[in-house]
Amino acid sequence: MAQGIADILQTGQVIRGRGGSPTLLSTQMPQAPVGMSLDTAVNDFISDPFIFAHHFLLSADFMDGIRARTPRLLVKQADNFVNQLMPHFGRHWFTLVEDPRRQGRNQQLNAFYLTPALEKYAEYAAAQPNQVP
DSSP: OOSBHHHHHHHSSOOOOGGGOOBOOOOOOOOOOTTSOHHHHHHHHHHOHHHHHHHSEEEOOHHHHHHHHOTTSOHHHHHHIIIIIGGGOSSOOEEEEEOTTTTTTTTTOOEEEEEEOHHHHHHHHHHOGGGOO
16 A cells, blocks of 8 residues: 555655555645536536547646645645656546636636546555555
8 A cells, every 4th residue: 555645756656555545635625616616617528538639728748737726735746746657557537626827817717727626536545455566
């Protein structure tokens, strides 16, 4: 099991910790987008990603998305996750996070990153230790 998602990100390896349960990386949730809650944005995206992409600015830059969602995470840690660990998972989890650089700039559109949900990878590592790369 992972000692913590931060250890996985830093080393690119899954490390067994005491007790076998991961310590989830604390995430800083962004402020709600203009005129809607983040939960509403996520639900709209899940309901119809094509229509969502026509009404909002959406980027799949995983590195910038991870850094926007978890600003205390080091660039090297995010890079290790995206390039060394994530490609080996057979299943992936994502969430939306507000893109502060583009928020409200283009015709006042809300802007988001589609970014890996790091906590879901940690939960999976805890529940399926034999499936962790």
